[in-house]
Amino acid sequence: MNVELKHIGVIHSPFHELEGMPIQPAGARGVQGTVEVFQEYRAGLKDLDGFSHIVLLYLFHQSQGFNLHVVPYLDTEIRGVFATRAPRRPNAIGLSVVQLNMVQDRILHIGNVDILDGTPLLDIKPYVPGFEPQTEVRTGWLEGRKLNVEDKKADSRFAGKQDSNNCL
Amino acid sequence: MNVELKHIGVIHSPFHELEGMPIQPAGARGVQGTVEVFQEYRAGLKDLDGFSHIVLLYLFHQSQGFNLHVVPYLDTEIRGVFATRAPRRPNAIGLSVVQLNMVQDRILHIGNVDILDGTPLLDIKPYVPGFEPQTEVRTGWLEGRKLNVEDKKADSRFAGKQDSNNCL
Numbered sequence: 001m002n003v004e005l006k007h008i009g010v011i012h013s014p015f016h017e018l019e020g021m022p023i024q025p026a027g028a029r030g031v032q033g034t035v036e037v038f039q040e041y042r043a044g045l046k047d048l049d050g051f052s053h054i055v056l057l058y059l060f061h062q063s064q065g066f067n068l069h070v071v072p073y074l075d076t077e078i079r080g081v082f083a084t085r086a087p088r089r090p091n092a093i094g095l096s097v098v099q100l101n102m103v104q105d106r107i108l109h110i111g112n113v114d115i116l117d118g119t120p121l122l123d124i125k126p127y128v129p130g131f132e133p134q135t136e137v138r139t140g141w142l143e144g145r146k147l148n149v150e151d152k153k154a155d156s157r158f159a160g161k162q163d164s165n166n167c168l
Numbered sequence: 169m170n171v172e173l174k175h176i177g178v179i180h181s182p183f184h185e186l187e188g189m190p191i192q193p194a195g196a197r198g199v200q201g202t203v204e205v206f207q208e209y210r211a212g213l214k215d216l217d218g219f220s221h222i223v224l225l226y227l228f229h230q231s232q233g234f235n236l237h238v239v240p241y242l243d244t245e246i247r248g249v250f251a252t253r254a255p256r257r258p259n260a261i262g263l264s265v266v267q268l269n270m271v272q273d274r275i276l277h278i279g280n281v282d283i284l285d286g287t288p289l290l291d292i293k294p295y296v297p298g299f300e301p302q303t304e305v306r307t308g309w310l311e312g313r314k315l316n317v318e319d320k321k322a323d324s325r326f327a328g329k330q331d332s333n334n335c336l
Contacts, residue, residue, distance in 0.1 A: 003173045003227065004291040006258045014230030041258060044236040050308020054250075057225075057261060059171065068212040078216030082222075082292040085296045088207060091226060091290045093261070094205050122259045124173020128307050 009106075009121035011058060012111045016047035019051040022114045032101075033113035042106040045124075054110075058094045059120045060087035068165060079141060094119070097127050100136040177205040177274075177289035179226060181281045188334035190282045200206045200269075201281035203289060206264045211273040213292075217271040221277075228255035247309060262287070266296050 013033035015021045020027040035056065037045060048054065067069045069078045081089050099111035108124075181201035183189045190196040203224065205213060211258045216222065237246045249257050267279035276292075 003171070005171045005173070008258050039234065041250075041330070044249040044258070045251075046237065047251040047309050048247075048248055050306065051251065052306035055291070057259070064310040068209065069214065078214075080216055082211040083207075083213075083219065083294055085293055090176050090212070090290060091175050091225070095223065095225070095289055095293060102280065121262055123257060123262060124308065125253055126251055127305065129305050137295065137297050138218060138220035139294065 002145060005037075005059070005122055006119045007059075008041045008123070010033055011056065011113075011115050011117070011119040011121055013115050013117045013119075015113075017117050018116070026091065028112045028114040031113045033098075033110050033115065033117075035110055035124070037106045037108065037121070037124075039106060045103060045106065045108075046107070046118070048124070048126070049102070051100055051126045054100045054108075055123075055125040055127050056094075056096050056121065057123040057125070058096075058108075058115060059122060060089075060092035060094050061090040061118075061120050062078055062116070063087045063089075065128050066090050074098070075141060077141070083140060084157070093122065149165040173227070173290055175206075175227075175288045176209045176291070177203055179203050179281075179283050179285070179287040179289055181285045181287075182303045183284050183304065185282075188258070196282040199265075201278050201283065201285075202280055203276040203292070204310040205274045205276070205289070205292075207274060213271060213274065214249045214292070216268070216276070216292070216315070219268055219294045222263055222268045222276075223291075223293040223295050224262075224266060224278075224283070225265050225293070226264075226283060227290060228257075228260035228262050230284070231255045231257075231260040231287050234258050234260070238256075243309060245309070251308060259278050261290065272318065274306075287306070 006134055011033060022031065064099040066081065068081050070081050070086045070088070071078055072084045072086060081088065087094060094115070096114055098113055100108060101111050179201060182199060194314050236249050236251065238249050238254045239246055239251045239254055240254065255262060262283070264282055266281055267278060269275040276325065
């Protein structure tokens, strides 16, 4: 299956390399960035400024290949890749929920950014909490690890193999 | 940019056609389905069974073309496509948070399914609410419309042009 994905923009952030990056948006509080949407898609941004948070889908463009078993940052054990957000996955698509601070023409000013500078943007969707689970949520191997995520930074574990550190 | 996306599985649901489908997972409570992950990716499912909810990324494989301006189901006004979840978008990638009820070998039994039967699966990510915004959320044109979403069903607005009705 060969699907042509359109590069609809580019994400700018202070992170020019992997090391030191937060591993999730919750660890990226206060980190500002921008999304530059290409001119031909600008009309699609209408009404986006009413949303406080947006979902970004992007390509882990520096990610090469994948492993089905990985050792995530928050763990020391081998986990299945689909139980993690590791960037080296069969389809190297990243997902981040970021704060939308301002829309200026085709530039989105975003906060809580955990994405590498220069990352190709694939899609923007509105973030709507009412559409998500309202019931109790279990988080498997991550239970009890959530409280520490804000202090956790990337090491060189995946250096040179990914373009975001969005991998739990 | 031509990126090869791997078809890693297929989503099965009771929805064989668009009409009558819920327009979001919150309107799909009680609707059961399965995700069949292809054998070569099975090892990546390790540990997934600890999560009560998962994020599915999939292709709107029957979606053709896109419009930058759309009239969503929950509205009567024209909105920018990136402020909606309309399936006809520059990159026709859908996102649903579903309940994970059971993992049997490479079959995931899922609940709250708003996806068309036969939809190609691109990725599975764990759903972890602690990583999402903890602050007040604004939802633009959708404010005040959320309470009615459970009663809202699809009409033929996008018939033949999409493979899910995940479009707010």
